[in-house]
Amino acid sequence: MSNIRNLALFFIIGIAMIVFCYFFVDRQIVWFLHDHHFRSYKILEIFANDITFWITKVIAIFYIYFFIKLVIKKTNDLDYKVLLIANAVVIGQFLKDFLKGIFGRYWTATFIDNNPSLIRDHVYGFNWFHSGNAYASFPSGHATFIVSFSIAAWILFPKLRWLWILLAVLVVVSQILMYFHFASDLIAGSMLGTLVGYYTAGFYSKKASV
Numbered sequence: 001m002s003n004i005r006n007l008a009l010f011f012i013i014g015i016a017m018i019v020f021c022y023f024f025v026d027r028q029i030v031w032f033l034h035d036h037h038f039r040s041y042k043i044l045e046i047f048a049n050d051i052t053f054w055i056t057k058v059i060a061i062f063y064i065y066f067f068i069k070l071v072i073k074k075t076n077d078l079d080y081k082v083l084l085i086a087n088a089v090v091i092g093q094f095l096k097d098f099l100k101g102i103f104g105r106y107w108t109a110t111f112i113d114n115n116p117s118l119i120r121d122h123v124y125g126f127n128w129f130h131s132g133n134a135y136a137s138f139p140s141g142h143a144t145f146i147v148s149f150s151i152a153a154w155i156l157f158p159k160l161r162w163l164w165i166l167l168a169v170l171v172v173v174s175q176i177l178m179y180f181h182f183a184s185d186l187i188a189g190s191m192l193g194t195l196v197g198y199y200t201a202g203f204y205s206k207k208a209s210v
Contacts, residue, residue: 093144105137106123107136148193
């Protein structure tokens with residue numbers, strides 16, 4: 001019962017924050033950051049995009065590595081922990097793509113495919129059930145990615161919790177400072193990532209080497 005209550009509280013607080021940001025915070029932050037030229041700070045772009053880029057490469061290599069070890073029957077406990085973290089990221093990305101197609105939110109700025117945006121076109125809001133890159137701001141894929149990764153790693157490798165929280169903070173904060181996403185996009189992505197990371201890591205049980 002306590003788990004259900006905690007989950008309900010998680011959703012209530014998260015949705016309340018999303019709604020509040022949508023009406024009172026999102027546009028104001030984007031215009032402030034745009035007017036003060038935060039995109040000129042290139043270090044923020046590195047944190048916003050490169051961390052998840054390199055984690056993606058590591059995950060791809062790990063899957064090949066794990067498959068080889070599985071074939072030769074040499075997997076161990078560490079392998080299964082890392083597998084769950086990798087799976088959390090993949091599951092999170094699949095779910096956020098599905099949700100993007102439902103919400104169809106306009107972007108903060110024009111990035112790809114001449115997408116309509118707040119800054120260029122002064123459009124704001126959701127286009128329900130419009131899929132495609134032009135309407136894919138909500139929830140944030142980067143926030144979903146790094147939070148699902150960090151939460152799963154936080155649970156499975158607790159000695160390095162300082163590192164996992166640092167990676168998540170760097171990505172999420174940089175995403176908003178570069179106004180790649182609205183604040184509510186990042187909250188929603190972080191919520192999704194938290195759920196996926198938590199429940200995926202929950203499948204872990206100590207295994208002897210196979």
